[in-house]
Amino acid sequence: MKVVATAGHVDHGKSTLLRTLTGLEPDRWAEERRRGLTIDLGFAWTELPGGETIAFVDVPGHQRFVRNMLAGIGEVPAVLFVVAADEGWMPQSEEHLQALHALGVARGLLVVTRADLADPEWALLQARRRLSETSLAGIPAVTFSATTGLGESELGVELEALAGSLPDPRPAGDVRLWLDRVFSVRGAGTVVTATLPAGELTVGEELVVGRTGRRVVVRDLRSLGEQVRRARATARVALNLRGVHVDELERGDTLLTPRAWLTTDSIDVRLTNHCSAELARELTTHIGSAAVRTRVRPLGTDTARLSLDRPLPLRIGDRALLRDAGRHHVPCGVTVLDVCPPPLRRRGAAAARARELDGHDEHTAGGALLARHGALRATRLRAMGATAPPDACGTGDWLLDARAREHCAARLAELLGRRRREQPLSEGVPEREALHALGLEDRALLDLVLRSPRAAGITSRDGKLMLGESRAEQHLPEGITALRARLHEHPFRAPTAEELRELELDREQLGAAATAGKLLGVGEGVYLLPEALQLAVRRLAELPSPFTPAQAREALDTTRRVVVPLLERLAKEGYTLRLPDGTHRLRRPR
Numbered sequence: 116m117k118v119v120a121t122a123g124h125v126d127h128g129k130s131t132l133l134r135t136l137t138g139l140e141p142d143r144w145a146e147e148r149r150r151g152l153t154i155d156l157g158f159a160w161t162e163l164p165g166g167e168t169i170a171f172v173d174v175p176g177h178q179r180f181v182r183n184m185l186a187g188i189g190e191v192p193a194v195l196f197v198v199a200a201d202e203g204w205m206p207q208s209e210e211h212l213q214a215l216h217a218l219g220v221a222r223g224l225l226v227v228t229r230a231d232l233a234d235p236e237w238a239l240l241q242a243r244r245r246l247s248e249t250s251l252a253g254i255p256a257v258t259f260s261a262t263t264g265l266g267e268s269e270l271g272v273e274l275e276a277l278a279g280s281l282p283d284p285r286p287a288g289d290v291r292l293w294l295d296r297v298f299s300v301r302g303a304g305t306v307v308t309a310t311l312p313a314g315e316l317t318v319g320e321e322l323v324v325g326r327t328g329r330r331v332v333v334r335d336l337r338s339l340g341e342q343v344r345r346a347r348a349t350a351r352v353a354l355n356l357r358g359v360h361v362d363e364l365e366r367g368d369t370l371l372t373p374r375a376w377l378t379t380d381s382i383d384v385r386l387t388n389h390c391s392a393e394l395a396r397e398l399t400t401h402i403g404s405a406a407v408r409t410r411v412r413p414l415g416t417d418t419a420r421l422s423l424d425r426p427l428p429l430r431i432g433d434r435a436l437l438r439d440a441g442r443h444h445v446p447c448g449v450t451v452l453d454v455c456p457p458p459l460r461r462r463g464a465a466a467a468r469a470r471e472l473d474g475h476d477e478h479t480a481g482g483a484l485l486a487r488h489g490a491l492r493a494t495r496l497r498a499m500g501a502t503a504p505p506d507a508c509g510t511g512d513w514l515l516d517a518r519a520r521e522h523c524a525a526r527l528a529e530l531l532g533r534r535r536r537e538q539p540l541s542e543g544v545p546e547r548e549a550l551h552a553l554g555l556e557d558r559a560l561l562d563l564v565l566r567s568p569r570a571a572g573i574t575s576r577d578g579k580l581m582l583g584e585s586r587a588e589q590h591l592p593e594g595i596t597a598l599r600a601r602l603h604e605h606p607f608r609a610p611t612a613e614e615l616r617e618l619e620l621d622r623e624q625l626g627a628a629a630t631a632g633k634l635l636g637v638g639e640g641v642y643l644l645p646e647a648l649q650l651a652v653r654r655l656a657e658l659p660s661p662f663t664p665a666q667a668r669e670a671l672d673t674t675r676r677v678v679v680p681l682l683e684r685l686a687k688e689g690y691t692l693r694l695p696d697g698t699h700r701l702r703r704p705r
Contacts, residue, residue: 116160116339116350117278118310119223120172122215123197124205126229128261132197132616133171135160135261136270161353164271167278170351171195171341173312192281194223196251200241200258201233209245214401216249217387217436217448222280231263238382284348288313290322291428293403294351294368299361302568303335307364308353309404315347316354325357325369325378325428333356340538367405370427376428377498382421383414383456383472384435389447390421395439399451402427402435409437412459415469420456421449430500432477454499454521457487477501489519490560508563515563523553524569531573531582531621538627543581547683548614577632591619594618595628602644607673607681609653638680651681652690661698 120569121129139159149494160170177576193603194215225242227235232693236260246633255273282513292309300306320333335355335691338346346352354370391413402423408424421437433451452475457693459465475483482504485491492512496503503509508516530552534544550561564570565580572582597618598610610618615625625642628634634642644650654670662670668678682699685691692702 116168117193117281118170118172118349118351119193119195119277121195121197122211124199124202124207124211127197127199127202127205127208129195129197131261132195132226132228132259133159135267136274137171143598148628153359165275165279167275168339169278171591172351192220192222193277194220194251196223196225196242196254197233198225198227198238199229199662200227200235200238201229203238204241204245209240212245212251214438215251218434219250219387219448219450220248222271222277223251223254224277225251225254226270227256227258228265229260230258230265231260258603268333278538283467285313286347289347289372290314290316290370291325291372291376291403292322292354292370293362293405294370295366295404296319297361297364297366297368300355301357304363304509305356305359306353307356308351309370309371311346311348311350311352313348314344315438316352317345321373322370323373324364325376326425327363329359329363330373331356331370333357347543367403367407369403369405371428374494375498377430377454377495378426378428379454380423380426381453381456382423382429383453383468384419384421384449385472385475386417386419386452387450388447390416392416394437394447398437398439400435400437402429402433403535411437412465413675414465414472418452418467418469418472419449420468431480431496432500433563450476452476453484481507485514485516486518488516490515508566510559510563513557513559513563515560520567521566521569524567524573525554526553527564527570527580528582531580535582543579546575546578546580549580592620592624594620595624595633598642599633599644602647605672606644606647607671607677609637609643609673609677611676615640637677638686641677641680641682643677647681647697648685648688651685654698655691655697656701661694661700663698667699 119132125127137159138161160168162168175638196212196215198204225239226245227239227242236428239256239258243256246254251442254303255276257270257273259265260269290311290313292307294309296308298306316333316336318333318336318562322331322333323329324331333354334357336346337353337355338344338350353612362616391411392411394411396411398409398411400423402409405427407427410422412420412422414420429451431451431454434448435451436448447504452472457468459468471483477500480498480499483499483500484496484499485504485507491514493503493509493514494512496514503514504517508515508517510522527549531543546558550556550558553561553564555561555564565573565575574581594615598615598620601610602608625634625636629642632645635645635647636642637647651671655667658666658670664675664678664682666681668675669676671681673681682691686693686699688703
């Protein structure tokens with residue numbers, strides 16, 4: 116399905132044109148039919164000769180109902196622009212054109228209606244001249260009369276061509292429905308309508324109300340008046356919702372794919388054909404069917420920061436327009452450049468931010484965001500509407516900026532080098548400390564840093580980072596070397612406090628050697644070789660089970676001072692099990 120909006124001045128024949136094309140009545144309310152003008156949005160559809168279904172959003176043309184008009188054109192890529200031959204270009208023709216131009220709508224068809232009431236050439240030339248200065252310059256034109264049938268066949272051909280020129284739908288995209296109608300149906304409950312520009316909907320699917328976060332379920336789904344189980348973009352849809360009362364929703368609300376969208380009340384934008392300094396500071400932002408009061412802060416000549424009165428689910432590349440409702444005109448269109456911009460606190464911050472935004476668009480935004488944040492989750496970057504730059508480093512859901520990775524690798528090498536100089540016996544830095552020092556949120560990001568060429572000399576072992584392989588041996592005091600030699604001969608004869616003093620070893624040196632993996636502390640002042648536990652298990656396996664501490668002492672050729680904490684350590688590590696009678700047995704072979 117392709118969706119097209121109508122536009123044009125009040126009572127220029129938009130609804131009559133659609134009735135002729137579709138055989139349906141787009142004016143929904145009795146008041147509209149009585150007064151002969153469209154107050155709210157209407158919908159109609161037809162199947163073209165080539166088999167393509169085209170749906171029309173019939174928008175009101177009267178000046179008092181411009182907000183409803185903007186709700187109708189916000190999510191459609193093309194327009195059927197209507198001008199009456201007997202009246203020509205009128206004020207709402209101009210206002211509709213300004214809105215379409217601001218939104219960047221470039222595809223459409225100009226239809227000069229009521230050609231039986233006046234020569235259409237004057238109105239046609241007038242309309243083409245006005246369109247030539249906008250995004251709709253050069254669109255095809257047809258003269259039409261619903262009374263005589265003039266131009267009906269030509270209109271069908273041009274609509275077929277228009278439908279074929281529209282962009283392909285994005286059925287794999289995330290759902291964002293801007294609600295344009297909210298009402299209640301007796302026996303069914305809350306019903307909403309919207310245009311589905313991307314993604315697909317299914318009965319039973321869960322969605323999120325963007326404004327409140329409430330979870331709702333699609334109870335029933337209709338498209339083009341028929342009940343369906345699934346609707347794929349692009350489509351006009353009506354949803355019967357479970358989990359929300361009609362009073363909790365309004366036009367301008369959104370239904371979203373859960374966890375796929377970022378809501379924001381502050382955005383940086385690029386202006387379309389307008390200088391930011393000329394804008395009023397209080398305007399209304401129209402996007403989709405939403406209309407939100409907005410404070411405008413100029414940044415550069417064509418960039419500004421918009422502060423919205425309520426958060427909206429926006430993405431980089433979204434098109435919107437700013438309108439001064441009091442002056443009844445559209446100042447300019449905007450393109451969203453950033454949905455989570457940095458704060459502007461210091462003098463000159465706005466000008467600096469404008470320079471950052473120079474050249475930014477949806478294609479370069481991912482690189483700029485990643486450079487500013489250093490690291491981002493890929494899902495968050497996607498929720499912002501950006502894609503990862505080609506040089507980004509990734510692991511799992513994390514992305515790390517290439518320059519940030521090199522900077523972190525250099526800082527890590529500097530940190531490890533300083534630690535080695537200041538504490539020679541300390542084998543590197545705990546990973547948690549390194550993450551804090553580098554400002555990284557997740558251990559996975561540290562893996563990316565370690566893959567950098569600048570981190571080639573850094574290794575990770577037992578939760579610690581160090582420069583190269585262990586160099587503790589060349590920094591060991593002579594006393595530690597002598598102690599290790601003695602333990603190699605008698606593994607369980609731990610030196611006494613007096614023997615340690617003779618070796619000129621203090622608590623700090625012994626602790627550093629244990630941290631470096633050169634000694635194993637099994638109790639207060641009791642130090643053995645790191646492999647002592649495994650060696651003890653092998654010797655104890657030769658004893659009958661269970662065995663007493665005295666039997667263990669004899670088997671290990673040691674003293675009670677050593678065997679008691681050693682047996683406690685073996686039990687703690689799961690090698691042995693202490694029985695209620697004070698004996699021990701091996702828990703599992705090692």
